[in-house]
Amino acid sequence: MNLFKGGRAGITARFRFMANFAGIMSLLLWLVYLPIKLTAVNDNVPNAIRAIAVVHGFTYMVYVAAAFQYSLKARKSFPQMIMYLAAGTLPVASFVADRRAAAEYAALTGGAK
Amino acid sequence: MKSLAKAQPERPIIDLDRISNSAADLRAANFNRLVRFPATLSGTYLALHQSQGDYAVAIARLQNGREVLVVWGKDGATRPKGLATFYGRLYPPQTQDVANGDATHLSRLDPALLAQVGGANLMAGYVIATAIASGGYQIHTGLSDPQQLVQVGVPYYQHIAYVITWWFMALLVLLFPFYNRMRAGVRVAE
Numbered sequence: 001m002n003l004f005k006g007g008r009a010g011i012t013a014r015f016r017f018m019a020n021f022a023g024i025m026s027l028l029l030w031l032v033y034l035p036i037k038l039t040a041v042n043d044n045v046p047n048a049i050r051a052i053a054v055v056h057g058f059t060y061m062v063y064v065a066a067a068f069q070y071s072l073k074a075r076k077s078f079p080q081m082i083m084y085l086a087a088g089t090l091p092v093a094s095f096v097a098d099r100r101a102a103a104e105y106a107a108l109t110g111g112a113k
Numbered sequence: 114m115k116s117l118a119k120a121q122p123e124r125p126i127i128d129l130d131r132i133s134n135s136a137a138d139l140r141a142a143n144f145n146r147l148v149r150f151p152a153t154l155s156g157t158y159l160a161l162h163q164s165q166g167d168y169a170v171a172i173a174r175l176q177n178g179r180e181v182l183v184v185w186g187k188d189g190a191t192r193p194k195g196l197a198t199f200y201g202r203l204y205p206p207q208t209q210d211v212a213n214g215d216a217t218h219l220s221r222l223d224p225a226l227l228a229q230v231g232g233a234n235l236m237a238g239y240v241i242a243t244a245i246a247s248g249g250y251q252i253h254t255g256l257s258d259p260q261q262l263v264q265v266g267v268p269y270y271q272h273i274a275y276v277i278t279w280w281f282m283a284l285l286v287l288l289f290p291f292y293n294r295m296r297a298g299v300r301v302a303e
Contacts, residue, residue: 061281068285072299078292089280 008073009017016027019098022063025056026091062088063088067097074104120260121189123147129178129203129240131300144205147262148240150175151198156230159188160219165256170219170237172227173199181240182224186254197247201240202258 005015021071033052037045071081087093129150132143152173160168167188172180183199185192207221214220220229222239241258244251288295 054270054274057278061278064281064285068288072292072296075296075299078289081292 008105008108011066011070015066016098016101018059018063018066019094022056022059022088023091023094023098025052026089026094028052029056030091037085044106060088063094070101072083074101087105120262121145126200129181129236130175132181132203143203144238146203147201147258148203149179149198149200150240151196152176152181153196154183154185154192156227158217158219158227159194160184160222163211163222166255168222168241170222170239172230173240176215176275178234179236180234182222182227184222184239184241184254184256185245187256190254193245193247193252195247197245199240199242200244200246201242201256202260203240204261205238207239218267 003010003017028054033049033056033072067084067088068081070076070099071084076084084097087097124146126147126149131146132146133147150173152175154171154173156172158170160170163184165187168184169186169188169190169192170182170184171185171192173185174180183201185199204222206223206224206225210220212218212220214226224235224237224239227235241256241260242254243256244253246252
């Protein structure tokens with residue numbers, strides 16, 4: 001499994017995995033946690049729902065590390081690197097970043113993913 | 114939510130007018146004290162969506178002229194008539210609305226909402242009465258008056274998460290000036 005490999009294959013796989021995972025956690029944050037939090041009476045939010053925000057926070061941190069490493073390896077410019085980091089804050093954007101990384105890796109390796 | 118405060122040993126019940134006054138905020142040391150006071154009720158209010166249901170609330174006028182907001186039962190309870198002695202616990206005013214309020218419905222248990230009615234005689238805080246003695250009888254209101262513990266808004270592990278995340282982000286920002294140099298030293302393909 002590429003996730004645990006070194007080199008560009010492993011770095012790209014880790015970034016893509018984290019982009020998708022961060023995207024899912026962002027969806028949960030925006031579509032589940034926030035509506036419940038903002039409509040809760042007297043801030044009465046179940047702990048299981050609160051955990052979404054905590055997991056999302058840690059997930060984003062790991063995503064940032066993965067995106068930083070990917071940006072270095074793919075020799076992205078500084079503004080591009082910032083865009084990759086920021087992509088983790090929006091659910092759709094991280095999915096777009098994942099597809100872009102996949103396309104770049106496929107182009108680099110002649111189509112192999 | 115985890116509580117950061119434990120229940121304190123109960124102090125002896127005390128007459129209300131000895132520990133609260135209308136001119137100053139209720140001192141923190143007097144929160145959670147068991148109190149008693151003879152009073153007559155005036156006004157009829159409901160406080161909805163409270164922790165034990167919908168509360169029947171009134172302004173209790175003490176014999177010395179002072180007044181205090183008192184929860185004397187749940188919605189639908191029989192209101193005591195005339196002079197009665199109330200037994201309960203004194204709480205600090207609530208600061209967050211838990212329901213919609215109007216002239217007869219209180220959005221929170223806060224004497225400030227009734228300042229126009231009670232005026233300067235209205236004490237800070239409010240009392241949840243657990244028992245009322247009147248005419249030689251004592252009735253229980255069906256309300257409990259647990260000590261109010263100090264709580265934090267989020268679980269402790271969320272604070273830890275914030276600490277770790279912010280330190281990590283700070284470290285990352287410190288690396289930014291060296292990004293181009295780091296990038297130049299990276300081999301593209303392996």
